[in-house]
Amino acid sequence: MSPPTGDPSAADGGLSLRDIGVRFGGLVALEGVSLQVRPGRVVGVIGPNGAGKTTLFNVVCGFVKPSTGSMTVDGRPFQPRPHRLNADGIARTLQGVGLFDHLTVVENVMAGATNEARTGFFAGLLALPGSDREERRLREFAMELLAELGVAAYARAYPQTLPYAVRKRIAVARALAARPRLMLLDEPAGGLGHDDIQELGALIRGLPARGGLNCAVMLVEHHMDLVMSVCDEINVLDFGRLIAHGTPAEVKANPKVLEAYLGADVEEAAA
Amino acid sequence: MTATEEVENTRTQGATTLARASTVRGGAFGRTLVRHAVYALVAIVVLIVLTSALAGTGNTFLNYQLAMVCAYLCATAGLTFLTGINGQLSLGHGALMATGAYGAALTIRALADRGIEAVWAVFVALLVGVLAALVVGAVIGAAAARLRGPYLAGVTTVIAIVVPAITTTFDGIFKGDQGLSFVTPSPGAVPALLSNEEWQAYLGIGCAVLVMFLLANLISSRFGRQFRAVANDEVAAKLSGINIARTQVLAFVVSAGCAGLGGALMAAITQQAAPGAYSLTLSLYLLMAIVIGGLGSLAGAVWGALLLVALPDLSTRITDSLELSPDLAQKLDGNLALAIFGLFLIIVMIVAPGGIQGLVRRLSGRLSARRRSAGS
Ligand SMILES: Nc1ncnc2c1ncn2[C@@H]1O[C@H](COP(=O)(O)OP(=O)(O)OP(=O)(O)O)[C@@H](O)[C@H]1O
Ligand SMILES: [Mg+2]
Numbered sequence: 045m046s047p048p049t050g051d052p053s054a055a056d057g058g059l060s061l062r063d064i065g066v067r068f069g070g071l072v073a074l075e076g077v078s079l080q081v082r083p084g085r086v087v088g089v090i091g092p093n094g095a096g097k098t099t100l101f102n103v104v105c106g107f108v109k110p111s112t113g114s115m116t117v118d119g120r121p122f123q124p125r126p127h128r129l130n131a132d133g134i135a136r137t138l139q140g141v142g143l144f145d146h147l148t149v150v151e152n153v154m155a156g157a158t159n160e161a162r163t164g165f166f167a168g169l170l171a172l173p174g175s176d177r178e179e180r181r182l183r184e185f186a187m188e189l190l191a192e193l194g195v196a197a198y199a200r201a202y203p204q205t206l207p208y209a210v211r212k213r214i215a216v217a218r219a220l221a222a223r224p225r226l227m228l229l230d231e232p233a234g235g236l237g238h239d240d241i242q243e244l245g246a247l248i249r250g251l252p253a254r255g256g257l258n259c260a261v262m263l264v265e266h267h268m269d270l271v272m273s274v275c276d277e278i279n280v281l282d283f284g285r286l287i288a289h290g291t292p293a294e295v296k297a298n299p300k301v302l303e304a305y306l307g308a309d310v311e312e313a314a315a
Numbered sequence: 316m317t318a319t320e321e322v323e324n325t326r327t328q329g330a331t332t333l334a335r336a337s338t339v340r341g342g343a344f345g346r347t348l349v350r351h352a353v354y355a356l357v358a359i360v361v362l363i364v365l366t367s368a369l370a371g372t373g374n375t376f377l378n379y380q381l382a383m384v385c386a387y388l389c390a391t392a393g394l395t396f397l398t399g400i401n402g403q404l405s406l407g408h409g410a411l412m413a414t415g416a417y418g419a420a421l422t423i424r425a426l427a428d429r430g431i432e433a434v435w436a437v438f439v440a441l442l443v444g445v446l447a448a449l450v451v452g453a454v455i456g457a458a459a460a461r462l463r464g465p466y467l468a469g470v471t472t473v474i475a476i477v478v479p480a481i482t483t484t485f486d487g488i489f490k491g492d493q494g495l496s497f498v499t500p501s502p503g504a505v506p507a508l509l510s511n512e513e514w515q516a517y518l519g520i521g522c523a524v525l526v527m528f529l530l531a532n533l534i535s536s537r538f539g540r541q542f543r544a545v546a547n548d549e550v551a552a553k554l555s556g557i558n559i560a561r562t563q564v565l566a567f568v569v570s571a572g573c574a575g576l577g578g579a580l581m582a583a584i585t586q587q588a589a590p591g592a593y594s595l596t597l598s599l600y601l602l603m604a605i606v607i608g609g610l611g612s613l614a615g616a617v618w619g620a621l622l623l624v625a626l627p628d629l630s631t632r633i634t635d636s637l638e639l640s641p642d643l644a645q646k647l648d649g650n651l652a653l654a655i656f657g658l659f660l661i662i663v664m665i666v667a668p669g670g671i672q673g674l675v676r677r678l679s680g681r682l683s684a685r686r687r688s689a690g691s
Contacts, residue, residue: 126550126553135554138550142550144548146546147540147544156555170532171535173346178537179537
C-alpha cells in the first residue's frame, strides 16, 4: 500500500514519479507523491475535488514545474516540455474536449501526428511532391484511427457541429495519432451517458494491447464504476498527498479512502 | 470492438454524405503544386490581357493603379495569413512595408550612383527590400511570440510609429520627411511597345502572383494546419507536438517578407520612399482591408487590395467634385478616405461578418445548390 520509495530499476520501465511536490503560493497542491506507471498497465488516479489530480497531469506534461521531486521514463531522467511530450511517447487528452474547432475532424487527428511529420519549410512553401505525399499518408493514417474509433463518417465535419460523445472519441483519436506509449486521460467519461461510458471502458481496456505498443494508461476519473472496472491499480490522492495505492478491490476496502470521501460510499461520491 | 462499431455505425448513418472524406482528388490536378501553378498561370494570363486592355484606353493612370493593387496585395495577403490564419494581430505591417520600401529605394539609388540602371537593378532592389523586412520581421516576431492580444497590438503599434520616426531621425541616409526619390529602371529601350506604367503593372503582377502562389502552398501544407492549430488552442497545439513560439515566429517572418515585398514594389512604382506613406494609418488601412475582404482568406486579401486603391480614389473624386477651398480639400482628402473605409467596414461587418469573400462564398454556394436542385 505504501508508495514505492526505493530506486525503481530501469528494467521496470514506464513512467515513475518520485517525491513530487507542488505549491501554488501557500497552497500545497501536491506533496511527496511517488508512483509508477508500468508499460501495459491501466493506472487510475482518483480523489475528491481539488485533490491535485489535474495538477499531477500538469507536472507530467511540463505545464507545472514541481518544487520537489523528480521523474524518470524507462529509467532515464525526464524533464517534460509540453510540445516535446509526443516525441517522448506521451499523449494526453484534455479535461473537456480540447479539439481545434477551426480544423476539420480529420485535420485534428492529423495535427496529432505532427511529431512524425518531416516536411521541411521550403518543401511546404514550394509544394514539393514530398509534402503532398506526406499529407496523403497522414490523412490515411488519421482516417484509419477515426475508423477504429467508429467516427470516420465525421471526418470532414467541424467538431463543434458534432455530439459530445463523438467529439470525445475524436480527441482520443488525436492522442492516438502520436503513437504514444503512455496515454494520459483526464476525465474521459465527463459528460458522457451510460452507454458511451460502457464503450469508453472497453476502449480503455483495449489500449495496452493495441498495435503491439504495450501502451500504459493513466486515468483521472470521477466516475467510480469506470475506474474500478478498467484499472489494474489505483492511486488515491487527498489534499495533495497519496493516501492509498493498490488494486481496485484493495482501494475500495481501504478505510482511509472512505474517510477521504467524507465517509460517504465511494460510488456515491463519484456522482 | 465490433459491438462498439455497430453502435457507431447506426449512430452515424445520418452523416454518410461526409463519409467520402478519405477520397483524395486524383490526377495531376490533385497535386498541390500543379493545381496552384495552373491558378497562377491563369491569373498571369488574365492580368496581362487586362494590362494591355488598360493600356489601350490611353489612360496610363489605370495601369499605375493596377500596379498599386498588386503592391497592396502582397501586404494584405501576408497580413491575412498572419492575423486570420495564425491569429497574431499586427498593427505594424505599415512599418514592415516601409522597411521594404526603404531597402529597395536605397538599393536603387546605390546602384544608380555606380551607374547601374539596368532592369535587373529593380529585381535586386525588391530582393533587398524583402530581406530587410525578413530581418525586422524576425526581431518583431521573436518579441511577438511572447505576447498575446492587446500586448501584441500595443507593441506592433509602437513599431508602426517608431519605424517612420527613424527615417526622419537619421535624415542623412533617409532624407527625412521628403524621403528618397529616384528613377526606377525600366526596359525603356522600347517605350513605344511598353509604357512605364505597363512595366510597373507587369512587375506588380509577377510579385503578387508569386506571393499568392507561395502562401497558398504553405497554407495547404502541414504548416498551414499548424498555424491554424496554434491560433485555435495553444494548449492543445502544444500537446499535439507543435512548438508554439517557433510556429509564431515563422508566420511572422513569412508575413513580414510579403509586406516587405509590397513596400519595395510600392517604392519601385511611385519612384520614392517617404515616411508619410507608411504611417500608422497605413497599418490600420491594411487591417481594415483584410477584415472587409474576409479575414484569413487569400481571395479576401484581393478584395482588400482592390479597396485600398479604389476607396481613396473615390474620396479624392468626392473632394474634387465638391469645389472646396484648396486648404479644406487637402484636409478632407486624407481623412475622408479613412472615414469611408471605416463606414465600409461597419457595413460589411453587419451585412457579411465573413467579409466580402464570405458573402461571395455564400452566394455561389446558394447558386450551385439551386442549379443542382433545378437539374434533378
Ligand atoms: N494554477 C494554479 N494556481 C493556483 N492554484 C491552483 C492552480 N491549479 C490548481 N490549483 C489548486 O490546486 C489544488 C489542486 O487542483 P487540481 O486541479 O489539481 O485538482 P483536481 O484533483 O484535478 O480537482 P477536480 O477533481 O475538481 O478536477 C486546488 O486547490 C486548486 O485550486
Ligand atoms: Mg481536474
